[in-house]
Amino acid sequence: MTYVQLYQKYQTLPPDRQAEVADFVEFLTTRVSPPQATPKKTPVFGSARGQFVIRPDFDAHLEDFADYQ
Template identity: 45%
Template sequence: MTDLQLYSTISNLPPNLKKEVEDFVEFLKTKTKKEKVVTERKFGCAKGLIEMSPDFDEPLDDFKDYM
């Protein structure tokens, strides 16, 4: 539905339903504002959460035929 079609549909509603549409639009606006809150990330905040196995750089057994 295009913006123009949406506008036409809302324009043809009775006043009490237009008020409900307005309330719902306001609800959607506040809902999206809450989701956009992003805290600033700090460098090194995940330190110690990820561990690499000691043999990470070793060749894989699956590729022995190609080496």
């Protein structure tokens, strides 16, 4: 079907159907176009400073495992 034939058929439709065709064409154009890739944010070294606290005895053995050592 050529563009001219398609346009002629479109012109024969009632206005409410023409609006429906226009909506469908809009839907197809949004569906076909690839989504825009959002750039990934690279983490900044030290940006979480102060949010985590490591206790001084972090590397010490736990009392619960004293029997196994």
